[in-house]
Amino acid sequence: MTGNTGSMHRPWRSVGFRLAFYYGLLLIITMIVTISIIYMQTVGVLYQGMTRQVLTVSQKLTTRFENGGPQALIQDIKRELGDDQNSGTELFLYVDSTRAKLAGNLDQPPTKVDGLRGGDHRLMRRRGQEISGYVIARSLSDGSQLFVGNDLHDQEAMDSLVTRGIALACAVAFVLLIGGLFVFRQELDRSVEPIRRTLTRVAAGEIKERVEPMGKEDEFALLANDINSMLDRIEALMSGVRNVSDTIAHNLRTPLTRILLRLRTAAEDASVSAIEKKHIDDAIADIEELTLVFEKLLQIVEAEAGARRIDFQPLSLSSVVNEVVDFYEAVAEVQQAKLAFTSAENCTVMGDPDLLAGAIANLVDNALKYGGIGTEVRLKIEVTPDRVLLTIEDNGPGIPGQELKKLGTRFFRLDRSTAGHGLGLASVVAMVSLHSGRISFDSAMPGLKVLLEFPRHLP
Amino acid sequence: MKDAVGAWRCLVIEDDEENANYIARELQELGYQTQIGRDGPSGLQLASTANWDVIILDRMLPDEVDGLSILTTLRGLGNKTPVLVLSALSALDQRVRGLKAGGDDYLTKPFAISELAARTEALIRRSSSAAENRKLEIADLTLDLASRRVERAGRLITLQPREFRLLAYFMMNPDRVLTRTMLLEAVWDYRFDPQTNVIDVHVSRLRGKLEADGECPLIHTERGTGYRMTADLQSNRKK
Numbered sequence: 001m002t003g004n005t006g007s008m009h010r011p012w013r014s015v016g017f018r019l020a021f022y023y024g025l026l027l028i029i030t031m032i033v034t035i036s037i038i039y040m041q042t043v044g045v046l047y048q049g050m051t052r053q054v055l056t057v058s059q060k061l062t063t064r065f066e067n068g069g070p071q072a073l074i075q076d077i078k079r080e081l082g083d084d085q086n087s088g089t090e091l092f093l094y095v096d097s098t099r100a101k102l103a104g105n106l107d108q109p110p111t112k113v114d115g116l117r118g119g120d121h122r123l124m125r126r127r128g129q130e131i132s133g134y135v136i137a138r139s140l141s142d143g144s145q146l147f148v149g150n151d152l153h154d155q156e157a158m159d160s161l162v163t164r165g166i167a168l169a170c171a172v173a174f175v176l177l178i179g180g181l182f183v184f185r186q187e188l189d190r191s192v193e194p195i196r197r198t199l200t201r202v203a204a205g206e207i208k209e210r211v212e213p214m215g216k217e218d219e220f221a222l223l224a225n226d227i228n229s230m231l232d233r234i235e236a237l238m239s240g241v242r243n244v245s246d247t248i249a250h251n252l253r254t255p256l257t258r259i260l261l262r263l264r265t266a267a268e269d270a271s272v273s274a275i276e277k278k279h280i281d282d283a284i285a286d287i288e289e290l291t292l293v294f295e296k297l298l299q300i301v302e303a304e305a306g307a308r309r310i311d312f313q314p315l316s317l318s319s320v321v322n323e324v325v326d327f328y329e330a331v332a333e334v335q336q337a338k339l340a341f342t343s344a345e346n347c348t349v350m351g352d353p354d355l356l357a358g359a360i361a362n363l364v365d366n367a368l369k370y371g372g373i374g375t376e377v378r379l380k381i382e383v384t385p386d387r388v389l390l391t392i393e394d395n396g397p398g399i400p401g402q403e404l405k406k407l408g409t410r411f412f413r414l415d416r417s418t419a420g421h422g423l424g425l426a427s428v429v430a431m432v433s434l435h436s437g438r439i440s441f442d443s444a445m446p447g448l449k450v451l452l453e454f455p456r457h458l459p
Numbered sequence: 460m461k462d463a464v465g466a467w468r469c470l471v472i473e474d475d476e477e478n479a480n481y482i483a484r485e486l487q488e489l490g491y492q493t494q495i496g497r498d499g500p501s502g503l504q505l506a507s508t509a510n511w512d513v514i515i516l517d518r519m520l521p522d523e524v525d526g527l528s529i530l531t532t533l534r535g536l537g538n539k540t541p542v543l544v545l546s547a548l549s550a551l552d553q554r555v556r557g558l559k560a561g562g563d564d565y566l567t568k569p570f571a572i573s574e575l576a577a578r579t580e581a582l583i584r585r586s587s588s589a590a591e592n593r594k595l596e597i598a599d600l601t602l603d604l605a606s607r608r609v610e611r612a613g614r615l616i617t618l619q620p621r622e623f624r625l626l627a628y629f630m631m632n633p634d635r636v637l638t639r640t641m642l643l644e645a646v647w648d649y650r651f652d653p654q655t656n657v658i659d660v661h662v663s664r665l666r667g668k669l670e671a672d673g674e675c676p677l678i679h680t681e682r683g684t685g686y687r688m689t690a691d692l693q694s695n696r697k698k
Contacts, residue, residue, distance in 0.1 A: 250519050253547040254475050257569035261481040264572060291569055292652075326621060327647055330660045358651030365654050424654065 016185035024177030031173055035166050043158050050150050051119060051134060058136045058148035065140050074103040081105055089151040091133050097143030109147060113137050191220035195227060207235050245298050260287055296423040303430035312350045314457045317388050318343040318381055320353055324360045336374045343381040347388040349454040351435045359431040362424050363392045363450055371396030383456060390452040398447045407441045466492045467583055472502035473517040485572045499524030506533055511540050512583050518546045541582040573684040577636045595630040597677060598690035602630050611669060622665050629688040638685035662686055
């Protein structure tokens, strides 16, 4: 039941959240791939076309220089600048060996000329205006230099356009992701919640609860159907157990009562001799013994069938143990034994105070009985965030290691010579599991250590 | 409500003839006037028409009648007669607890007749007793419920809270047999069966405090049954 609110505090534990998260991740990856392709197909292709164009022009002009000398080159540059074709974006500069400008629209040669043989980006000035451009440098045979390039303005405009598009798309995707998280979560919660609600109540003992039909044909509706048929089966089994135990109870108890009453009538008869009376008393004692065994067994069976969980209420384990200790204090005193109890705060569990007290009393009783004169029994309650732990430890003779495992099984008795039926611990085990708890036995070196664990009830 | 002869009137609703007869016979010996109802309808008819001091009701009656439904019907009719329910069902049965809360008692089969007798009497006394007496007295022992003061012949006796409750329960039920289970239920509110003689130890401790000065005993052991508090050992002892 701790998972109840867990998905709220630790979103990663919610399937809805994880699904939505993966869905969002997929969405973003798909988008990045798509956008990259678009980017390559637009900006990339344009850029490549531009660089090719610049290279071609620079080659053409170099050939022109080789064939016609500087004058032909200057003329060509002027013509290129004069025509309308790309004249807004094309960049030219022809300088002589002293770096004096002979022709072109750039004011001065770009910096770091050596790096421009294969073409690169540079910041330059064109007619007094600073621009960024792609430029190729060519050294000509007479020591003069030719720079051919292209303004990157359009490229950059395109670039920022596409980048803005990508950013916008990412923002949209993010909003979709967040929205998706909620929609997924809600959709899942809506489908799972009725199932969980029902199962929690069933676990609490309301075995007649069923998941409401959802009126859909999806996976959750199918799951709900499966769960309902499973619950039907469990209920049938449980009521079977109850019926059998009720019937056994009635059909055995009534005749047992009759026998006991008859025997008691007989024992009170004045004509009965002392020996006969002793036999009758023995028979009565035997039947009372039998009744006790029978009572315990039935109780174990019913506890195991979860018969009484409906009655559970939140209670402080500490006060239950305190009362039991108080109850046994007098017995401990008589046999010069010591009972010590320490408890942590806030040890609330769901349970039936009487059944819990009975189980704990049984353990304390055992500890005092087997510990003998002067034994020391220590009870301690500790709490963890979701459990309440009760340890009952004595310093008596304890139990041999290989027998520890058999403790708590029905009819198991360590010492056959003492009175008992081997049902006490078995009923403790049944009571603990009725309270959704766990019990374990360990050696306290010496003595026996019993550890009880119950789910902690948080208000 | 005792009749002309001064006997308590008890109705036994139980389908098992032998059990019913035995209970009736034993109660008669204790001075009750008894009548037996064999099934649900006749039991209900008897219960609602005549005036009873106590009704002993079996849970499992013929034709699947649950004794508790008779009890519910009776209460629905405004009948407040104390009812002792006999149950063959296990003590784990949750409905049994509701019973206790309703002021009635229950007993699981098989039971000792002395237990039945003690509980029946306690039920009658409880319903007929007047407003709770704040000051209880037996012989030279006095107990004040309000100030929680206990004195014997002028000597102050200091008791633990449980010992006080135990003594108060004894003093509220003078001259009556109280079984160990009755003490366990009334003083500790436990319904389980402690294996060792815890109750005996508590009673003997209480006795020790009451009779510290070698005074005469007030709490007497009833062999095989329980205890009885009485000022006079000679009278009131039945057997």
